[in-house]
Amino acid sequence: MTSTPPQKSHIAHTLLSRAHSPDSATQQFTERIKQKPLFLRATSPTASDNRSRRRLHRLRKKEYFIRHQKPRPLSARQKRESGLYDLPKEECKYAIFKGLHELWVGYMHEILDVKGGAHISPVSHGSKLVSADYHGAEVEVVRSRCAGRVGVKGIVVRDTKFTFVVVTERDEVKTIPKEHTIFRFVVPVLGSEGDGKDQVEGADNSGYKPLAFELHGNQFENRPVDRANKKFKWRNIDYV
Incomplete structure (x- = not known):
């Protein structure tokens, strides 16, 4: 017949019991620590993710700058189609x-x-x-x-x-x-x-x-x- 090992008390409960009564320490541990939801941070982004995020930020900044330019500049295709750089013979x-x-x-x-x-x-x-x-x-x-x-x-x-x-x-x-x-x-x-x-x-x-x-x-x-x-x-x- 095997005996179950005694459960170790949580370190937070031990610290609370030193400053409060047993009932008060148990209540605060249950309400503020044991039942409090733990929000986990997402996995840290990799180097490639950081590059993609910076590239996306640059593209959005460039699009915002071009969109708010007055008048809007012509694209390279529009310049070619309009013959802006053509020299008539x-x-x-x-x-x-x-x-x-x-x-x-x-x-x-x-x-x-x-x-x-x-x-x-x-x-x-x-x-x-x-x-x-x-x-x-x-x-x-x-x-x-x-x-x-x-x-x-x-x-x-x-x-x-x-x-x-x-x-x-x-x-x-x-x-x-x-x-x-x-x-x-x-x-x-x-x-x-x-x-x-x-x-x-x-x-x-x-x-x-x-x-x-x-x-x-x-x-x-x-x-x-x-x-x-x-x-x-x-x-x-x-x-x-």
């Missing part, structure tokens, strides 16, 4: 964009402050040049991994993240990738007063001297709107 004439190039030259004069006689150097003007807009610039490919692109020259009519779309003097539209390509553009500057035309080194018959710059496409793969607010750092250049 009958309007891709070099003579038409020549006026745009003249406006761009004036824009570069303001950026470089050539009228104020400022000395142009990479330290003082490098950040301004890399943040500038090159729609209207007349660029020439001086080095490229594709030998067929070397010598191509035209006015930039579209500056995308990875390409320059130019119109040549023959009214041809060419798309030139920026990667592994070096472009050269020239900003004509009028010689300073008091200098004769023959005294200005490199000046042509009109008294203008060219300021030539080379643009390395590998370091320039950004949209114009992104370059305007981006801080650039000096880095080594990988020549193609």
Whole structure:
């Protein structure tokens, strides 16, 4: 015949019996501990669940931002269907964009402050040049991994993240990738007063001297709107 082992009292009942009478301790233990429902926490989420929750939160935040934008921006499909970025062939004439190039030259004069006689150097003007807009610039490919692109020259009519779309003097539209390509553009500057035309080194018959710059496409793969607010750092250049 086996005897049942004595049941151990609950630790909470033992502690209550030290501060209250036996009847009061039994009553409080029954009402406040034994019969009180125990709410269990759900299993802790895994790392993948946390990622999914954060991703869902980002998507909902983005949808809320887009939904409350006025006017609502066009989607990529709507832009393609509307032909927003299409260039009509009958309007891709070099003579038409020549006026745009003249406006761009004036824009570069303001950026470089050539009228104020400022000395142009990479330290003082490098950040301004890399943040500038090159729609209207007349660029020439001086080095490229594709030998067929070397010598191509035209006015930039579209500056995308990875390409320059130019119109040549023959009214041809060419798309030139920026990667592994070096472009050269020239900003004509009028010689300073008091200098004769023959005294200005490199000046042509009109008294203008060219300021030539080379643009390395590998370091320039950004949209114009992104370059305007981006801080650039000096880095080594990988020549193609």
